[in-house]
Amino acid sequence: MRSPRRRSESAFTRQDAFDAQGCGHQNIHVYNREMDPIHIQVLEAACALANADWTFRVADVAGALPHLNPGTVRTHVASRCCVNAPPHHASRYRYFRALHRGVYRIEPAVRRRVPSDRGCRASQDVILASLDSGVDRTLLAESIALTPTERIETMRQAARSLDGMRAR
Amino acid sequence: MTPDYWSIFEALDESEVDFVVIGAVAMVLHGSARVTRDLDICYSRERANLGRLATALKPFTPTLRGAPADLPFTLDVATLRAGLNFTLRSSSGDVDLLGEVTGIGAFAAVRRLSVAMRVYDRDVRVLSLDGLERAKRAAGRLKDLADLAEIQEIRRLGKSER
Numbered sequence: 019m020r021s022p023r024r025r026s027e028s029a030f031t032r033q034d035a036f037d038a039q040g041c042g043h044q045n046i047h048v049y050n051r052e053m054d055p056i057h058i059q060v061l062e063a064a065c066a067l068a069n070a071d072w073t074f075r076v077a078d079v080a081g082a083l084p085h086l087n088p089g090t091v092r093t094h095v096a097s098r099c100c101v102n103a104p105p106h107h108a109s110r111y112r113y114f115r116a117l118h119r120g121v122y123r124i125e126p127a128v129r130r131r132v133p134s135d136r137g138c139r140a141s142q143d144v145i146l147a148s149l150d151s152g153v154d155r156t157l158l159a160e161s162i163a164l165t166p167t168e169r170i171e172t173m174r175q176a177a178r179s180l181d182g183m184r185a186r
Numbered sequence: 187m188t189p190d191y192w193s194i195f196e197a198l199d200e201s202e203v204d205f206v207v208i209g210a211v212a213m214v215l216h217g218s219a220r221v222t223r224d225l226d227i228c229y230s231r232e233r234a235n236l237g238r239l240a241t242a243l244k245p246f247t248p249t250l251r252g253a254p255a256d257l258p259f260t261l262d263v264a265t266l267r268a269g270l271n272f273t274l275r276s277s278s279g280d281v282d283l284l285g286e287v288t289g290i291g292a293f294a295a296v297r298r299l300s301v302a303m304r305v306y307d308r309d310v311r312v313l314s315l316d317g318l319e320r321a322k323r324a325a326g327r328l329k330d331l332a333d334l335a336e337i338q339e340i341r342r343l344g345k346s347e348r
Contacts (some may be wrong), residue, residue, distance in 0.1 A: 029191070081294065082294065084292075085267075136324065146338075149331070150333070153335055153339045155339060158219055161217045162217040162340065162344050170214055
């Protein structure tokens with residue numbers, strides 16, 4: 019089985035090469051996860067969508083990858099990346115096991131949860147509670163009383179005023 | 187330069203681009219009293235939408251912001267497919283195009299967390315306060331914490347979503 023990491027790293031290498039040419043800049047984001055091999059994209063989407071028991075529906079994975087042909091995604095889940103695909107299928111990556119029609123489970127070796135933000139959230143709330151936010155409630159209340167168009171136009175006027183002051 | 191939001195929203199709407207306003211402008215549309223000088227939008231990566239987006243922005247002659255002046259750049263489907271996030275300078279101001287939002291995910295997830303707002307007589311999808319909170323928490327910078335405080339205050343002062 020080919021290592022899922024290797025191809026991703028080669029994408030980063032392309033970015034590094036781009037930076038080395040002096041073309042890279044913090045405002046240019048060239049690396050694109052859509053350039054990853056399809057089996058990697060399918061695995062990542064399945065991990066992100068999987069239930070607590072690591073099962074997922076192939077339809078959900080196809081829906082999460084709109085830039086890919088749904089048929090291609092289904093072929094990857096049901097055939098190329100399925101350990102118990104029918105013998106005549108070209109199964110290359112041992113990622114998923116078919117359970118029922120349209121339902122698969124991610125194999126233990128490739129399970130990877132998206133990190134939980136619960137701990138981070140709690141510490142952010144502590145910081146928020148201890149800080150003086152500096153939010154101007156009067157200004158906010160005035161803004162909320164406006165329509166969205168008025169809010170954006172008020173902001174533009176304020177920006178123009180600030181630009182005028184800077185120019186002076 | 188403050189973007190000409192009216193022109194950009196008009197162009198995107200006329201071309202039927204699938205997009206959601208995110209970032210500071212979304213905060214302002216919900217009632218934030220901050221000032222920002224760019225427009226951040228999250229766009230659908232479906233091929234047809236990439237074409238509509240390129241067509242909509244073409245009249246604004248977008249270039250890569252911060253890139254060397256002689257770096258050739260054409261905003262078209264091929265370019266959009268090859269990248270994900272683009273920070274652009276245009277004749278109507280700075281526009282950032284994001285294919286996904288940290289803490290939320292790709293366009294489909296961002297759209298699910300958006301609300302419709304009437305802006306310049308057009309229906310525009312704007313990231314909800316819940317979505318903004320999720321994105322700000324994921325970004326986690328000091329300025330994002332300040333934004334979180336403002337989001338909480340906006341919620342207290344009244345719902346701007348409809």
